[in-house]
Amino acid sequence: MFFKNLKTEILDGIMVITISRQERLNALNFETLGELHKAIRVVYDDFGIKGAIITGEGEKAFVAGADITEIAKLNEINGRKAAETGQEIFGMIENCPKLIIAAVNGYALGGGCELAMACHIRVMADHAKFGQPEINLGIIPGYGGTQRLPWLVGKGKALELMLTADMLGAAEAKELGWANYVVPISELIPKCKEILNKISQKPAISIGLIIDCVNSAFSKDQDGFQTEANAFAACISTGDFKEGTAAFIEKRQPVFKGK
Secondary structure, eight states: OOOSSEEEEEETTEEEEEEOOGGGTTOBOHHHHHHHHHHHHHHHHOTTOOEEEEEESSSSEEEOOBOHHHHTTOOHHHHHHHHHHHHHHHHHHHTOSSEEEEEEOSEEETHHHHHHHHSSEEEEETTOEEEOOGGGGTOOOOSSHHHHHHHHHOHHHHHHHHHHOOOEEHHHHHHHTSOSEEEOGGGHHHHHHHHHHHHHTSOHHHHHHHHHHHHHTTOSSSOHHHHHHHHHHHHHTSHHHHHHHHHHHTTSOOOOOOO
16 A cells, blocks of 8 residues: 555554654645545455554654645635545544554644544653644634544633643643553554554454444434443344353353454
């Protein structure tokens, strides 16, 4: 698989997607967003892939934002379309039935912060920082930041961060719940793989349904409790349910097959 702005590698069922625009601090231009869309589609469709890691190239930036040279040329009409396109791609990440982890290796600002928040789990290098500084450009977050940041850090803190454009470090990110783990940069990808390998031992159908149910809790269009009940019932019909309950009764480790 060849991309101009991404590097991809699949090893032991884990796809590592690296945004590779170091000269632009891995900024998300529209071409890179399109390539990211295609890479995430592979994660959905390839049965051999059990999960993915998204990171940036180098140690300075995960993604330092959208590409301002492109943003500066937008008008109201294509600006709305640009926001909707970014939201659609990040929504694909958020709703993927396979776990996607953001390995935040440096600055995660603007669109980079939004990309990390669309991932299911965030592991952060101890020198990294995050923030939504769009207000300094006379705009607002457009790829879902105004929605996901309050979910993660609370309404008051989210408003403060977006209105002041302040950046926060890794320790504060973990304290606020924005980051799940903070590790030295040398341990970043290994920690992400450790999490993915642990979760990949669980039944794949249940993983996807848990992701869907948790997302429904933040949806205005879904009854989260009904979504949960429907998903619970769907699990009952799976072979993995029969295997899991049998293994519990027989006092052995279950062997899930994703059926």
